Amino acid sequence: MSDAATLGSPAAVFTQLWLLAFGGTNSVLPEMQHQVVELHPWLTASEFAALFALAQPAPGPNMLVVTLIGWRVAALPGALVTTLGVAGPSSVLTFIGSGLWYRFRDARWRRQVQAGLMPVTAGLVMASAAMLIRTTSTESGTASITIAATVLFLFSRLHPLLVLGAAAAMGATGLLD
Amino acid sequence: MPWVRRMAVEQRRWLTAAEFSGMLGLCQFLPGGNVMNVTVALGARFHGAAGAATAFTGLMAAPVVSVIAMGVVYDRYGELPVVRHAFAGLAAAASALVLANALKIAAPLRSMPIGIGIALATFIAIAVLRLPLPPVLPAMAALFTLLMWRSRR
Numbered sequence: 001m002s003d004a005a006t007l008g009s010p011a012a013v014f015t016q017l018w019l020l021a022f023g024g025t026n027s028v029l030p031e032m033q034h035q036v037v038e039l040h041p042w043l044t045a046s047e048f049a050a051l052f053a054l055a056q057p058a059p060g061p062n063m064l065v066v067t068l069i070g071w072r073v074a075a076l077p078g079a080l081v082t083t084l085g086v087a088g089p090s091s092v093l094t095f096i097g098s099g100l101w102y103r104f105r106d107a108r109w110r111r112q113v114q115a116g117l118m119p120v121t122a123g124l125v126m127a128s129a130a131m132l133i134r135t136t137s138t139e140s141g142t143a144s145i146t147i148a149a150t151v152l153f154l155f156s157r158l159h160p161l162l163v164l165g166a167a168a169a170m171g172a173t174g175l176l177d
Numbered sequence: 178m179p180w181v182r183r184m185a186v187e188q189r190r191w192l193t194a195a196e197f198s199g200m201l202g203l204c205q206f207l208p209g210g211n212v213m214n215v216t217v218a219l220g221a222r223f224h225g226a227a228g229a230a231t232a233f234t235g236l237m238a239a240p241v242v243s244v245i246a247m248g249v250v251y252d253r254y255g256e257l258p259v260v261r262h263a264f265a266g267l268a269a270a271a272s273a274l275v276l277a278n279a280l281k282i283a284a285p286l287r288s289m290p291i292g293i294g295i296a297l298a299t300f301i302a303i304a305v306l307r308l309p310l311p312p313v314l315p316a317m318a319a320l321f322t323l324l325m326w327r328s329r330r
Contacts, residue, residue, distance in 0.1 A: 113322075174262050
């Protein structure tokens, strides 16, 4: 599974997706799931949720779910191609954009465009959360984990890794289903 | 991100806090991961294209290797009941991470009814109507800007 055609397709899918990721990874999850679960059936919805979860405790940028999907589709070449597919174009854009941005940093239109994206990002990330919760909250146990963890992430100073680890440990006991 | 900030501003003194905030503003605005964009912008600032490429590789290499290692382990042991159960718990908490992220982004909208409306409309378009993202994103951003502009007049 490493001929150019097999790898070109995931690379193209992710590059296109990434150029829409104005609100970061979390704003494009429904579109990503639509692409990799429905359009190109590379994974099932629950595999997608599992890979997303697997990428969360990993150190580094939270786009790593893309690396995992690529790896799942076409092993190491797939992982490299999808990672570069998402990271390459946006990095080039940042490289080019950082100069322009300094020139326009006080321009009114720039502030308006940025403010205009904020509520859209809020809605998109909320849609991502709804999609993941629909996949993961299959039992009352996992649903209560989601509720409790949300409260902890918002109102406690616990390290997120600690919460993720505790949730995995509670899951491992088998009490959740 | 807090770690990148601490290293670049407080420990290495590559940038002042204000310069870092400006750079972060750009990187939140551009598509892609924020941390990755900040890293590239930092590298570019000091060493041009070579700096950007070095920073990018430095940021990505170790995480990519570690996440693939986790994928290998998951592939090998994912079928074991205890691993499957642990993953159900982990995935539930990972969903919570995204929900908390959404609520934090939405918090400043409390005093902005038009913003709440646009956030809701975006949510319905993507989560309920399942419309594709490419047209929804620019349409909603433009609609919001238009409504805000009219409400100010």
